Amino acid sequence: MICVSGFYDRWTEPPEIAIVGGNVNKHVSLGIGITEWLEVGVIMMATDKYAGQIQLRLLRETPRSPTLSLGALARLDKVDSIFYLVAGKHNVSLPLLGKSDVYGGIGGIINSEVPAGAGQIRDKLQGIFLGIKKTHRPQGWKRPLTLTIESDTKNINVGLSYELFRGLRVNAAVVKAQKFFDDGNVGVVLAVQLFRV
DSSP, rough: EEEEEEEEEEOOOOOOSSOOOOOOOEEEEEEEEEEEEEEEHHHHHHHEEEEEEEEEEEEESSSSSSSEEEEEEEEEESSOOOEEEEEEEEHHHETTTTTEEEEEEEEEESSOOOOOTTTTHHHHTSSEEEEEEEEETTOOOOOEEEEEEEEEEOOOEEEEEEEEEEEEEEEEEEESSSGGGGTTOOOEEEEEEOOOO
């Protein structure tokens, strides 16, 4: 799967359709499933930073137990590399949402050689995280719309995903959505994914 995304990390007050301050970042990632239990990938962050990713499925999902995977994301410049353990379950009955996919896990830093001033990055790359995906097919739509809600110990992210046609998906997300309510700066992510199953 290939993903191209953009990220803008500041809104003015009141919100305007303009880029005022903040930063625009570009990311490109490529992920390939080697087997049904092993996935590898590479990520280009901005234009000068690269990372490699590998994810190994330890347990297959069953009617009574979730799938369990172990992964690592390693920066090639040896900064902010992490490992994570994630579990997921499909079609879990949730209040209000009904049947949804649920996943969660924990991550930690592999390489602690983080330069001074980068503590904020370190905080984002570790800790407990939880996510919910709800797929809904609005009446008259050809393909379903997917709502994703993710949270760690600090931030809440909300996103929508829609497959325009087979092999092309568009995504939009609000990062740090909780800051809408405390006059903080939220982030906006727009992404296009090309994929082949």
